[in-house]
Amino acid sequence: MNMLKLEKVTKRFGGLIAVNDVSMELFEGELVGLIGPNGAGKTTIFNLVTGFLRPDSGRIYFQGQDITGKKPHEITALGIARTFQNIKLFYRMSVLDNVRVACHLRLRSNVFSAVLGLSKYSAQERQMTHESLRLLEAVGLLDLKDEKASALPYGHQRKLEIARALATKPRLLLLDEPAAGMNPEETSELMQFIKRIRKEFDLTILLIEHDMKVVMGICERIIVLDHGSVIAVGTPEEVRNNPDVIRAYLGSGAYARG
Amino acid sequence: MDWTMFLQHLANGIALGFVFGLVAIGYTLVYGVVKLVNFAHGDIFMMATFFVYYGIVLFSFPWWLAFLIGIFLTALLGILVEKVAYKPLRNAPRISSLCSAIGMSFFLENFAVVFFGGRQKAFYRPEVLNKTLIVGGVRMQMVTVVTILVCVGVLFFLNFLVYRTKMGLAMRALAYDFDTAKLMGIHVDRTITFTFALGSSLAAISAIFWALRYPQIWPFMGVFPGWRAFTAAIIGGVGSIKGALVGGFLIGMISVLLVAFLPDVAGYRDAFIFVILVLMLLFKPTGLFGEA
Amino acid sequence: MKKKYSYLLTIASLLVFFLFIHYAQTHFDAYVLRIMNVAAIYVILGVSLNLINGFTGQFSLGHAGFMAIGAYTSALLYMSPELKAVNFFMKPLIWPLNQIQIPFFPALLIGGVLAGLMGFLVGAPCLRVKGDYLAIVTYGFSEIIRVLFNNLQSVTNGPLGLKGLPTYTNLWWSWGWAIFTVFFIKRLVESSYGRALKAIRDDEEAAEAMGINLFFHKTLAFTVGAFFAGIAGGLLGSLVMTIDPNAFNIMLTFQIVLIVLLGGLGNITGTVITAVLITVLMEWLRIVESPMKIFGLRIQGIPGMRMLIFSVVLMIAVLFFRHGILGDREFSWEAVGRFLKRFSSFSKGEDQK
Numbered sequence: 001m002n003m004l005k006l007e008k009v010t011k012r013f014g015g016l017i018a019v020n021d022v023s024m025e026l027f028e029g030e031l032v033g034l035i036g037p038n039g040a041g042k043t044t045i046f047n048l049v050t051g052f053l054r055p056d057s058g059r060i061y062f063q064g065q066d067i068t069g070k071k072p073h074e075i076t077a078l079g080i081a082r083t084f085q086n087i088k089l090f091y092r093m094s095v096l097d098n099v100r101v102a103c104h105l106r107l108r109s110n111v112f113s114a115v116l117g118l119s120k121y122s123a124q125e126r127q128m129t130h131e132s133l134r135l136l137e138a139v140g141l142l143d144l145k146d147e148k149a150s151a152l153p154y155g156h157q158r159k160l161e162i163a164r165a166l167a168t169k170p171r172l173l174l175l176d177e178p179a180a181g182m183n184p185e186e187t188s189e190l191m192q193f194i195k196r197i198r199k200e201f202d203l204t205i206l207l208i209e210h211d212m213k214v215v216m217g218i219c220e221r222i223i224v225l226d227h228g229s230v231i232a233v234g235t236p237e238e239v240r241n242n243p244d245v246i247r248a249y250l251g252s253g254a255y256a257r258g
Numbered sequence: 259m260d261w262t263m264f265l266q267h268l269a270n271g272i273a274l275g276f277v278f279g280l281v282a283i284g285y286t287l288v289y290g291v292v293k294l295v296n297f298a299h300g301d302i303f304m305m306a307t308f309f310v311y312y313g314i315v316l317f318s319f320p321w322w323l324a325f326l327i328g329i330f331l332t333a334l335l336g337i338l339v340e341k342v343a344y345k346p347l348r349n350a351p352r353i354s355s356l357c358s359a360i361g362m363s364f365f366l367e368n369f370a371v372v373f374f375g376g377r378q379k380a381f382y383r384p385e386v387l388n389k390t391l392i393v394g395g396v397r398m399q400m401v402t403v404v405t406i407l408v409c410v411g412v413l414f415f416l417n418f419l420v421y422r423t424k425m426g427l428a429m430r431a432l433a434y435d436f437d438t439a440k441l442m443g444i445h446v447d448r449t450i451t452f453t454f455a456l457g458s459s460l461a462a463i464s465a466i467f468w469a470l471r472y473p474q475i476w477p478f479m480g481v482f483p484g485w486r487a488f489t490a491a492i493i494g495g496v497g498s499i500k501g502a503l504v505g506g507f508l509i510g511m512i513s514v515l516l517v518a519f520l521p522d523v524a525g526y527r528d529a530f531i532f533v534i535l536v537l538m539l540l541f542k543p544t545g546l547f548g549e550a
Numbered sequence: 551m552k553k554k555y556s557y558l559l560t561i562a563s564l565l566v567f568f569l570f571i572h573y574a575q576t577h578f579d580a581y582v583l584r585i586m587n588v589a590a591i592y593v594i595l596g597v598s599l600n601l602i603n604g605f606t607g608q609f610s611l612g613h614a615g616f617m618a619i620g621a622y623t624s625a626l627l628y629m630s631p632e633l634k635a636v637n638f639f640m641k642p643l644i645w646p647l648n649q650i651q652i653p654f655f656p657a658l659l660i661g662g663v664l665a666g667l668m669g670f671l672v673g674a675p676c677l678r679v680k681g682d683y684l685a686i687v688t689y690g691f692s693e694i695i696r697v698l699f700n701n702l703q704s705v706t707n708g709p710l711g712l713k714g715l716p717t718y719t720n721l722w723w724s725w726g727w728a729i730f731t732v733f734f735i736k737r738l739v740e741s742s743y744g745r746a747l748k749a750i751r752d753d754e755e756a757a758e759a760m761g762i763n764l765f766f767h768k769t770l771a772f773t774v775g776a777f778f779a780g781i782a783g784g785l786l787g788s789l790v791m792t793i794d795p796n797a798f799n800i801m802l803t804f805q806i807v808l809i810v811l812l813g814g815l816g817n818i819t820g821t822v823i824t825a826v827l828i829t830v831l832m833e834w835l836r837i838v839e840s841p842m843k844i845f846g847l848r849i850q851g852i853p854g855m856r857m858l859i860f861s862v863v864l865m866i867a868v869l870f871f872r873h874g875i876l877g878d879r880e881f882s883w884e885a886v887g888r889f890l891k892r893f894s895s896f897s898k899g900e901d902q903k
Contacts, residue, residue, distance in 0.1 A: 354868055
């Protein structure tokens with residue numbers, strides 16, 4: 001069954017068409033890459049899917065349900081989580097709290113129960129802490145749980161952002177350039193990590209990346225965007241040899257030269 | 259209400275509009291360049307009137323000299339406020355700069371209370387301005403006419419300054435994209451200093467015309483015109499000089515017409531401006547000509 | 551085990567504190583009592599403002615307005631009909647207010663609830679309003695309330711205000727509420743809801759992306775903050791026995807902002823400390839405004855000097871103490887224990903690693 005479906009989605013910013021009549025589908029359990037030159041509209045699509053932007057036309061479906069125009073927090077509650085191109089952690093909060101706060105949306109309680117510390121609330125609080133610690137362990141950040149997020153080195157911050165997204169218990173995870181700023185060793189580690197969490201947390205993953213090693217290495221399917229339109233969809237092999245893709249990245253001259 | 263009375267009110271509204279417009283331009287210039295609401299602007303307006311007042315009363319300057327010195331001193335004050343209250347917090351979170359601005363406003367107000375006294379003082383009005391002109395059957399105060407003429411002149415000069423000089427270009431560059439402008443070699447401190455000096459001078463000119471029309475000055479006199487001018491800047495669209503002027507006119511006209519036609523709601527007048535301000539900021543914060 | 555230990559310590563110190571309150575209430579002179587009451591009220595104001603400004607990162611300048619609502623509402627409810635008739639001699643108070651009289655506690659509560667409602671009405675439309683503009687909008691609301699109260703002669707008695715209010719406020723009421731406020735907001739801030747508020751402060755967009763309902767949580771902060779401000783307003787009214795609409799102005803709000811700034815945005819312990827300090831400071835500054843004797847010379851008091859010094863203190867706080875006197879450190883029994891340990895090993899001359 002399809003996890004995510006975009007149907008003829010268009011988004012304009014003034015005179016500029018950022019996303020142009022885009023349709024795409026993601027199936028359950030897939031690991032799909034979304035690539036394209038800068039300005040192609042990749043992050044815009046993320047923003048549209050997660051509700052930060054509203055499409056000018058077209059519809060977006062998640063697990064069969066129409067989520068077009070829903071607010072971001074509603075969409076997250078339905079099961080879509082994301083990370084950001086520029087890491088947006090809660091820098092003044094601890095590592096543990098960063099993850100715990102992402103559990104908040106699943107809390108079934110009210111303010112008074114929380115303040116009075118009633119048992120139903122306390123039990124859920126313990127549960128959230130327990131799950132957060134488990135997630136931190138899964139990404140290898142358990143020792144740093146009480147550190148301020150701002151004190152973490154870059155690579156750890158990226159991992160924390162992913163752990164935080166996982167805490168919302170998503171079915172679909174959108175990763176926006178997770179390998180940005182990483183050296184080759186970290187990148188390989190990340191690739192293994194993404195494959196592992198896909199399995200461990202039963203996820204469907206859509207990944208924006210510029211690092212071709214990552215894309216070609218772990219993505220089962222790749223969607224290529226250029227100037228707001230989908231220009232190719234296929235396996236890494238297919239996409240690598242697609243003339244339109246090569247032209248988009250390198251310019252027409254490059255293809256002619258072979 | 260007959261035609262001549264209406265024209266009188268219109269002239270008053272225009273004069274007032276210019277006054278608010280100039281103060282609003284001061285707000286907008288500063289906000290455009292440092293992205294900060296200069297809460298102390300209304301109080302700098304107030305200080306200008308006291309500079310002039312003491313120039314005449316204490317030093318016996320002729321009125322025109324007192325005006326000029328007052329404007330000059332006010333510009334200096336504006337620069338001083340920037341150096342003390344805003345510059346140190348340029349890289350601090352927004353909240354700090356805001357608190358500093360409001361703190362500076364309090365400081366100036368209370369400074370005036372302590373050193374100038376809380377009671378109202380009478381601002382000097384030169385004899386020449388007391389005359390009444392009759393233009394086409396309409397009686398207008400000389401003050402009104404001079405206000406309009408001088409302000410128009412100031413605006414032409416301002417236009418020249420902002421659009422045809424290097425400094426003006428620097429101001430606009432910083433307003434458009436602070437970081438890139440910095441990288442392009444624009445001298446940030448000097449430009450910001452100039453902006454504050456310019457904004458404060460405009461406030462001083464407005465203050466003089468305000469005090470010529472309403473000759474009571476006291477430490478808190480700048481509060482209300484300050485909020486009205488700020489609302490004007492918001493209506494016009496923060497960052498837009500043209501907008502500040504248009505906003506100033508709107509507020510000026512509304513102020514005059516309100517008092518003329520609905521004298522009963524005078525007590526609520528203060529709240530009225532805040533209602534407009536709140537509605538603007540909630541529903542159309544970019545105003546008429548501002549950018550998102 | 552540690553948790554139970556600190557729990558007992560807290561109960562013990564509360565008991566000691568209440569014993570002290572009892573002693574103070576019956577032995578201290580009226581002037582000192584007044585200062586102690588005002589200090590408690592400022593604690594309530596500071597901590598409640600910190601919830602909105604410090605923990606949720608929403609720069610609200612509307613606190614005086616919320617106080618005004620609490621003050622007027624509770625007073626109009628606990629004043630006797632006779633007292634109301636005496637006050638409203640220019641224009642009679644509207645029905646049913648002119649006949650109602652209820653005890654102090656429910657009157658206070660209703661005042662707080664109405665203030666909280668106002669907090670909701672102010673906070674709700676401000677959802678998408680940023681930084682500077684939010685401050686101005688909340689200031690605007692506060693001013694609108696002040697002008698309204700100054701003009702609605704038949705409801706609030708307009709500029710005449712309310713006079714001769716019975717003094718219900720005493721140390722038990724003021725410090726009782728102060729301790730409740732600290733307890734409530736501390737528990738709120740340490741809960742999952744508190745984390746959501748802090749997330750909004752740190753990065754609103756990311757918070758939304760993590761499923762946090764911005765509308766709910768922002769209005770939560772405003773409503774709770776405004777409620778306690780209303781309670782403080784009600785307590786203050788009964789303490790000073792008069793309510794003047796023009797007292798609820800930006801200067802008042804700014805005193806509370808100073809308390810929050812100095813105490814630390816997002817630091818409850820610091821806010822409690824600075825609330826008491828600022829109360830004492832403001833009181834002490836009164837001296838500057840009244841005639842004083844220095845070295846046998848009589849110096850005339852200088853009006854306005856108090857507020858001038860206050861604004862200088864404010865500027866210094868903003869420029870040099872932005873992070874508050876305690877920074878991030880909050881009170882906890884563990885922290886006290888650690889401090890005592892370090893202190894004792896230091897005085898014993900042991901080596902510090």
